[in-house]
Amino acid sequence: MSGPLLQVDSLRVTYGAPGRRVVEAVRGVSFEVLRGRCLGVVGESGSGKSTLARAVLGLEERVDGRIEFDGREVLRMGRAEIRAFRRRAQMVFQDPMGSLNPRLKAGAALAEVRRVHGLAKTRREAAAQAADWLATVGLDAAYANRFPHELSGGQRQRVNLARALCVGAEFLIADEPVSALDVSVQAQILNLLKSLQETRGITWLLIGHDLAVMRQMADEVLVMKEGRIVERGPVDEVLARPAHSYTKELLSAAPSVRQALDRRAAERAV
Ligand SMILES: Nc1ncnc2c1ncn2[C@@H]1O[C@H](COP(=O)(O)OP(=O)(O)OP(=O)(O)O)[C@@H](O)[C@H]1O
Ligand SMILES: [Mg+2]
Numbered sequence: 674m675s676g677p678l679l680q681v682d683s684l685r686v687t688y689g690a691p692g693r694r695v696v697e698a699v700r701g702v703s704f705e706v707l708r709g710r711c712l713g714v715v716g717e718s719g720s721g722k723s724t725l726a727r728a729v730l731g732l733e734e735r736v737d738g739r740i741e742f743d744g745r746e747v748l749r750m751g752r753a754e755i756r757a758f759r760r761r762a763q764m765v766f767q768d769p770m771g772s773l774n775p776r777l778k779a780g781a782a783l784a785e786v787r788r789v790h791g792l793a794k795t796r797r798e799a800a801a802q803a804a805d806w807l808a809t810v811g812l813d814a815a816y817a818n819r820f821p822h823e824l825s826g827g828q829r830q831r832v833n834l835a836r837a838l839c840v841g842a843e844f845l846i847a848d849e850p851v852s853a854l855d856v857s858v859q860a861q862i863l864n865l866l867k868s869l870q871e872t873r874g875i876t877w878l879l880i881g882h883d884l885a886v887m888r889q890m891a892d893e894v895l896v897m898k899e900g901r902i903v904e905r906g907p908v909d910e911v912l913a914r915p916a917h918s919y920t921k922e923l924l925s926a927a928p929s930v931r932q933a934l935d936r937r938a939a940e941r942a943v
Pocket of ligand 1 (some may be wrong): 688689695697698715716718719720721722723724725
């Protein structure tokens, strides 16, 4: 199918019980993500980035507007369709430990999710496939026998990615996927995500604070402030002509992962 993989129109998300103060976390946001591309979303803390991500995946309740994934309206999906959608569109969280079951070895975690989704008939069959999925994220087969606490933060994030991919994820929302990791491995994980885009055609939305990281990763970027998009465009254009003063503020606060990514990019270019 052609057209954007994700199309969001006039999305609004509010929080607050009746009678309480209503928080308008997302205030009329429209954008699209083309197939095989990376859309960056940056903005200060509280600007609505995570709320936007959850709403897109159908995880928020008080949502208004339209969300279309591969031509189907997410907010109107029935149960079976939502199940399939949850396989195809998945979230990668900031804390890789928190999203893994501490009692499941990496291989078993992948086997489990494949069985739950009916993609492997037996545990044994699922276990055999797990090694292939670990290889996809750069881990050799021996890691299948490691518990989450026996992995580094970066390795855990790799297992999380394998778990999403092994049930058929085509679209990933990575909500600050490296901010809990050591600076030394941040660039590795970001580069892994980028290579999944390039080699497997994964479409993704990268949420972060850092425009310099977006320059390396994203094809286009949205800048959010107070629930609205205040700037958008190809990253180089936004970076070259930061029209909004807020973008300038973001630019001047580039953390150290920028240097690591710049180095990697320079190495690749050689
Ligand atoms: N469950 C909730 N209940 C009430 N208000 C919420 C809830 N979650 C978020 N908010 C509010 O919605 C707004 C947007 O929050 P959100 O977490 O989406 O921001 P963010 O851009 O992801 O910030 P950060 O960069 O800190 O992760 C904030 O004002 C926040 O306080
Ligand atoms: Mg957030």
